[in-house]
Amino acid sequence: MQPMTTGIENDPSPANERRRALMVAAVAGVVLYIIWNTPGLNVVLAPLRLFVTYIHEAGHSLAAIMTGGRVLGFTVSPDGSGLARTAGGVRWVVISGGYLGAALFGSGLFYLANRYSAYDRLIAVVLGIFMIVFTLRFGRPDEGFRLTVYVIGISFGMLLILAGGLAPRIVTLLVLDVLAISTALNAVLDVWYLVGNIGAARGIVRNDAVAYSQQIMNGLVPATWIALLWAGTAALMFGTAVYYGVWKPLRDEVDSTYQRRK
Numbered sequence: 001m002q003p004m005t006t007g008i009e010n011d012p013s014p015a016n017e018r019r020r021a022l023m024v025a026a027v028a029g030v031v032l033y034i035i036w037n038t039p040g041l042n043v044v045l046a047p048l049r050l051f052v053t054y055i056h057e058a059g060h061s062l063a064a065i066m067t068g069g070r071v072l073g074f075t076v077s078p079d080g081s082g083l084a085r086t087a088g089g090v091r092w093v094v095i096s097g098g099y100l101g102a103a104l105f106g107s108g109l110f111y112l113a114n115r116y117s118a119y120d121r122l123i124a125v126v127l128g129i130f131m132i133v134f135t136l137r138f139g140r141p142d143e144g145f146r147l148t149v150y151v152i153g154i155s156f157g158m159l160l161i162l163a164g165g166l167a168p169r170i171v172t173l174l175v176l177d178v179l180a181i182s183t184a185l186n187a188v189l190d191v192w193y194l195v196g197n198i199g200a201a202r203g204i205v206r207n208d209a210v211a212y213s214q215q216i217m218n219g220l221v222p223a224t225w226i227a228l229l230w231a232g233t234a235a236l237m238f239g240t241a242v243y244y245g246v247w248k249p250l251r252d253e254v255d256s257t258y259q260r261r262k
Contacts, residue, residue, distance in 0.1 A: 021114040022246050024170060028177035032185075047152070051179065052102060052186045053082040054152045059101020060084035061138055063094045073140035076149040083142070092216045096230070098208050099191050103234035106184025107241035113176040114245040120172045121164040128160030184238040191231040 035041045035048070057074040061084050064071055069089020076082045086094055109127075113120055135153025142148065156179075163175045191209075209230065213223040 017117050019250070020170065021117045021173065022250055024173045025110075025114055025177050025181075025242075025246055028174055028181055031174075032178060032181055047155075048178075048182045049080050049186070050076055050078075050148065050152045051156055052183050052190075053080055054149065054156075055102045055105050055183050056098045056187075057082040057084040057149075058134060059097040059099075059105065060086060060094055061097075061134075063097025063101060064089035067093050069094065071138045074138055074149065075140050075142040076152055077142045077144070078146060078148050082149075085140075092212065095208055095212045095216065099187055099230045100233060100237075102183055103187035103237045106180045106182070106187060107237040109176060110180035110184060110238070111241040111245040113173055113180060115249065117169075117173055120169060120176060124160045124164030124172050124176060128157040128162075128164065131157035131160065184234070184241070188231055188234045188238065191227050191234055 035045050053076050057076060061071040061074050064084075064086035067090035070087045072085035072087060074082065074084040084098070109123075112123055116123075131153050135150055135157065139149040139153055159175065163172045167175070209223040209227040212226050213219060213221055217226070
């Protein structure tokens with residue numbers, strides 16, 4: 001007797017791709033919820049938080065490069081703090097590039113991974129290679145000469161390459177979704193936390209909003225307002241990614257099926 005299957009695993013149709021993407025996104029969300037709310041899983045949560053810090057500092061660095069500046073180096077520390085040293089570039093873009101860069105990364109990765117899930121392996125490999133090269137080029141030891149930035153950048157880079165090259169496609173999509181959702185949601189939650197703790201300067205919470213208020217707005221716009229704007233923008237980015245990456249394609253498919261059956 002042959003084992004019973006649903007046919008989903010072997011059906012390459014666009015409709016099946018969208019259903020599978022929705023299923024994996026839901027699983028990734030549940031996995032992250034469990035990790036965030038289970039104290040015993042801090043050993044898993046810690047690397048994810050360091051990954052978010054890495055993306056935050058890489059966001060500052062890339063913003064400098066994209067606006068004509070230079071990256072002098074960026075660090076990640078074991079306590080979740082980080083620092084990007086840049087020169088030149090458009091300053092308001094560079095300062096915004098941390099929180100909004102992380103939100104854009106997480107939202108963009110979620111959209112690409114789920115809207116174009118047939119290319120997830122390629123996305124994972126390209127992202128993994130980029131992280132390793134970017135880390136070796138711009139990563140620096142922190143003030144305590146700890147090499148956390150190299151551990152995070154190279155480890156996650158290798159994880160993505162292995163997931164893209166060796167793992168089943170559904171596992172690759174799950175890895176991409178976990179990284180995307182954790183980065184996008186942390187960007188929203190971190191900025192929202194910053195709204196109520198605008199003087200915080202340690203750990204995952206940084207003073208980017210204060211720096212923006214003082215350096216760009218000359219103190220005329222309160223840092224709290226800036227943090228609120230960033231939080232709203234980050235939430236809008238992720239909501240848009242979920243809608244266009246998963247919900248709208250699936251709804252269009254359902255509507256199309258309904259019309260064909262009328």
